[in-house]
Amino acid sequence: MSAQAVLQAFPLQHKKMSRFTLPFLRVGVCEVMNCAEREFMSSFTVQNTRNRRAYAQMGVSSCSSAANAPLSADIAAAGLFDSYNGHSCSRFVSQYLATALSTHSVLPEEVARMRREQKEEQLVAIIMSSLSRRRTMHRKQEQLGEGQPVAQPIFSEWDMQQYAMAADLAFLRGSKACGSSNFVHDSLSGNEGCRAVWFTASVAPFTLREQRSCEQKRVIGSSGGMAPPPLRSFDEFEDARRAREISAKHETALGADNRKGKNREAPSYPFCLDVLVSNVGDSRAFGIARNPLTWGRSSLLDPTRQRTVPLSVDHHPLRTMELRRIVSAGGVVRSDAGDVIDGNPFYNVSRSFGHSSMKCNPNRSPSEQKLIAVPTCNSWEMLPGDVLVLCNRSIFETRSEDVTSIDEVAKVVAREIDRGSTPEVAAGTLCDYALRFGAGHSLQVLVAVADDVDGSQQESGEGCREEWVVPGPIYPQPCRHSPAYCAALLADCNRCGVTFPQLLELRWRRIRSVLACRHDLPFMPYYGKECSALQQVMDEEALLFSDDSLPTAEKELEKLSQTETNHMKEVFRKLSNSIISSKVN
Helix, strand or coil, X not given: XXXXXXXXXXXXXXXXXXXXXXXXXXXXXXXXXXXXXXXXXXXXXXXXXXXXXXXXXXXXXXXXXXXXXXXXXXXXXXXXXXXXXXXXXXXXXXXXXXXXXXXXXXXXXXXXXXXXXXXXXXXXXXXXXXXXXXXXXXXXXXXXXXXXXXXXXXXXXXXXXXXXXXXXXXXXXXXXXXXXXXXXXXXXXXXXXXXXXXXXXXXXXXXXXXXXXXXXXXXXXXXXCCCCCCCCCHHHXXXXXXXXXXXXXXXXXXXXXXXXXXXXXXXXXCEEEEEEEEEECCXXXXXXXXXXXXXXXXXXXXXXXXXXXXXXXXXXXXXXXXXXXXXXXXXXXXXXXXCEECCCCCCCCCXXXXXXXXXXXCCCCHHHCCCECCCEEEEEEECCCCEEEEECHHHHECCCCCECCHHHHHHHHHHHHHCCCCHHHHHHHHHHHHHHCCCCCCEEEEEEEECCCCCCCCXXXXXXXXXXXXXXXXXXXXXXXXXXXXXXXXXXXXXXXXCHHHHHHHHHHHHCCCHHHCCCCXXXXXXXXXXXXXXXXXXXXXXXXXXXXXXXCCCCHHHCCHHHHHHHHHXXXXXXXXXXXXXXX
């Protein structure tokens, strides 16, 4: 049996969990190696406090109290990076963008300080260009006489594109950016690259959300008199009619309540989170609008669906603009060969970081190559209770080669949030969901939940960051018979920052109280096949941890003496040696 077949039968389900907590946002990340033989993933979570009071300097009078609040313009940023053929690109680009997003500033005095300290730094040059661009746009607004100043976002689409292109160029040149002096550009074939999705969330005055809402209404109003788009079926006409009826009934009821003096006051928020999501490749992002004031797509036919907000675009080679650029650069895309570029299975997306062999045409700019690293950006204003989900493509894979819908994924996350689970637990549950339906690659999920921010809250300082490992099932037989599986397991341990004996101990601590009831599963009469499979796995782990010298389930581990603790660790070390194949060592 091949190594990949063994991994598909016995996937590596050990979860690397991380939590990043700020007063206005809670971010949880879960990463699972699953069927991958090596670790090709990377992620980051950072905080940026260099822009505090930025909105106050813009002179936004309509939100002066919010603009002067201590947390105003605080930024949280996070991202996921995934590859199929190497870890150098994902790690390098992740580190580069983490540095860029935690350094970015729109305050002139802060930019001047960075310029004095880091004159030759490429990131500082981008920040200075961004500041100059903002000033030019501000002068144009004054010349047009648009009245009082408006609140501008801290990050723009232009900023994200510049940072992404700079990160890609630095990797392609093998530069030692962001202080990683031990980085070596060791891509032998030119095929190494990664796809990514990341976001920034800035604490912004609620006025910014109102401005964008007015702009959207203005754009919609400017198209008045035009014919509506054609309907693809008669069902769409019926759905639209029902939506108008429900909206009319709601407005009628609200008007009646107002006439009776029963004004329904909507909750007011001094802040919103100005979120800018960027993606390269087929990594995805979407929002779940759980706050009543947040816009989101809802379903009239399925009341259990969440109101979702798509925030990413799959960069597929057969999309019109992408295909046109690829063909112009000399590439070939064949739909009968898996929709890949030039017949290479690694090039199934039209945008990615790295892949130097597809970006070496000297007659074309970096944005006109077969593959480009220009991200697609989408903005969203989060209110308290709203949820943002980032994940890699593997979350949507199934055994039937179908694709799980965003609606189904949103249900899983919302169900966990309703139960009071933390964001990282919701992310882990989504990974379990993907494993159950046959995902065949590494899994990455990030869940961010917006919290209510008190305008009088003091400065937050550094965000609270935690990391830990949630061990999954351990299969001793594949380890003893497959050196490749054993090597993948050790790589997974290295990814999680633990040794194999430590992983065994963590797993034993997690399941020692439930192994005793493995023959008394309450759902066995109803789900015989499924419970029998679970029972077999539990029997194997019970046999694995059957050493009589280990503490019983009734004994409290906190009360063990130092001698007993040392003996327990020695037991797991010997157990590790008995499992790991000698060929790997």
